[in-house]
Amino acid sequence: MNTENVIEVKGLSVSFGKQRVIHGLSLEVRHKEIFGITGVSGVGKTTLLNAIVGLIQPDRGEINYSSIILGEKHPRPLKLRKHLRLIKNYIGYSTQDPSFYEELTPIENLDFFGAMYSVPRRIRQKNISILLELMGLREVGNKIAKSLSGGMRKRLDIACALIHNPKILFLDEPTSDLDPILRGRVWSVVKRVNQLGTTVVVSSHFLNEIEQLCSRIGILHNGRIIRVVSNKKQTKKGHVWLEVVIKPKQYEQLIGELLKNKSLNPENINYDKKSELLLVRVSHEGKFKELIHSTAKKLGVSITSIKRTGPLKEIFMQTVQ
């Protein structure tokens, strides 16, 4: 096992009945990084995370946890299947749907789960205080959990996953169902947790967001991580990616007209029929915007939005296609 890696997954296969969801997947998560997992809906992101945290048993494959997180007592990497209970002490998992007792208050939930992780009472109290502060839940600490807003619930769930000071935090779609403001708050919390030394593995289909957050992103497709994109490498190229949204059924006409302009390389234009998303890599953002607006006007096509995006989306689309 590579000394930098805290998790190594090899040849993982998971199926539900006859439906094979993960098939021979391998990946590595490095110490203190934020590792993103993305993929189209239903590709198996959640299943992969569930398998890595030990909630479901894989059909085949190995999941090993490094001694880096397990401490000096365990100098060798441990297999999840054999040492599940031990490893559970070092990992935290925030599922897509918040997982805590709705009838308890945030403080009571944190206290209960802290006790379940055998966190001593004094440390538990301290952790509760820190987490309430960190998650912005101090004012609602004694309110019944089911009365909290969606964002608060999500943050409480992350707090529950952190109550025992895990070495690795798994987050499954942490910002789904949240408005942009709340999403921003959640991501800032994740960053802060990572800065405190916790390795974070996060799955999300918000490419822009994980692109901004993660140091590495694995693209899950057909049951495998088909590509791992490093954020640093993508930022070196200096091109601008624009995401163009227009009315459906007008893309082909617009693309055809745009390609008549020789300044545009057809390789830089990427259109996904499924998601009806047009991505264009340009070196001069202003010129392209003038061109596309004039072309659209000429064709009578209405442009809904043109916004900047990262390279991940293009890579993702290319990879998936």
Next chain:
Amino acid sequence: MKIIKCISKNLKVLIRSRVASFVIILAPLLIFLLLEMAFNVPEQYTLHISVFSTDYSNLSNSVVNELNQGYFTVVQANSKEECIENVKGGISNTCLVFPPNMSVGKREDFIEIYLDSSKNNLVWAIKDIIKNKVEKLSLELSKNLTTGIINTIDFVEEVSNTSQSSSLSALEQLQRGINSTTSAISNLNTMSFGFDEDSLDVEAIKKDVKHATTTTENVIVKVRSLLNSLEDKFDAIKDDILAQGLNSSDEDELLALINSTKSSISELSFAIKDNANSSNMSLAQVSEGLQVITQGIADIKTMLAEDSNLKGDAVANLEATSQAISTSKDELSGIKDNLEDILSRLAQITVREPSEIVKPFDVKMVSITPVKTQMSLVFPQFLGILILFISLVIPCVMSVNERRSSAGVRQLLTPVLRVVYVMGMYLTNLLLVLAQVIAVALITQFILKIDILYKLPTLLIGVLASSSAFIMIGIFLGHLFNEEHNATISAVSLASLLLFLSGAILPLEAMPPSFYYINQYNPFVITISVLRRSIFFNTPISAQAREFIILVLYSVVFYLLTFIYIEIMKKRHIFSSIKRLLAR
């Protein structure tokens, strides 16, 4: 149209959920089928009856034999206490204690029937059944007694008829005897045995005879006196001659003596002469008298000869009378024998009290349940139902909710063994049940005024054992279902089934023997038994070891089943609730 669409959609949704369709549609049918099998039998009871007597008599044995008929199982207890304990312990439904050497006609003897009034749906049936059996036997005995009396009356009538004819015959014979006697008396009356007393002066003859006799006696006395005197004189002469010899003086004296002798003899002669005259006179008088007597006797002979014929008739009549009396005696002897037979037969009728003949023996119903009110009687059942529903439904629902709740996933993420959560749930429910029972006990003690608090320690141990079994069953059910409503329906259905088959509504004894046997292991039946014995009889736990062991076994078995099920589900990836939740 829209409503029909709605109905159609609802049915599709219902049927396509296999668990829901089973629980909602099939489970009630299954329960109904089971109940129908259990209770769709003729109205009969499989009663277990304990009997005891220190000395079984024919009558007590006949009662036992009567009870042995049909579906009853009669067990002979070794003591009265054991017999009653059998009822308390539910081994028997009732206990019959017979008096020693029980017999008909002993008014102080009665059969004691011990009943557990807390089995209120059965106690009336038992009373009814026992009453019917006893009445049947009583009727038979009454019939026998009456038949005996009637047979005796018939016998008396028959013998009386025979005696009547004998009496008539005897009367006729006696009448004949009376007639003969009358005739004999008449004959005897006509007979004359007298003679003329005046013609025979008997007194005069007597006087003459007396006089003659006296005279003769006097003569004889005088003669004797003279003779004695003569002898004395001759003796004196003889003595003198011998003493003095024959000299002159002696001769003088001898002469004087001889003279004197002569004079005495002369006197004797005179005396005899006088007396002879007197005697002759007297004898003549006697002779006359004798003649009179002789005449009288002759007259009597004549009269007797005349009465001889009459005497013969009288004798004949008296003989006839004797014959008639003899015959009458035989007849009366026969009548006497008959009367002795009648008395003997009557003596055999020992039961003479009309009430005893109508009801040859009596029974006394004794309740072994020391309670005063109906509420007290049904209190164990109420408490049992409370425990059943709380212990079965709440853990079941709680278990589903725990697994189905969002927190369920986080539980799985913690490094805590599943057993901790299950035991936590078990103990939580146990505390709930115990709190409920204590609250009920307090209400019962202070509001219903039923003395329960002093039995609380034993009661709580019983509650602990029974509720543990139900809680574990509930937790297991909660793991079988993923939807709260399915779990709730299944728990309520199971609780209802256990309730219906427990004897709380219809007696177990009304079920077929196979169901009755299986139901002995119904945890609710055991719970009721434990509560009843703890509340009413303060039975120690050691005496209820079998029940406690079964309840503990239920707890252990369902605890293990829960974990086996969890493991199987894990391995088969059918943790659908978690998967569905996580796969969103």
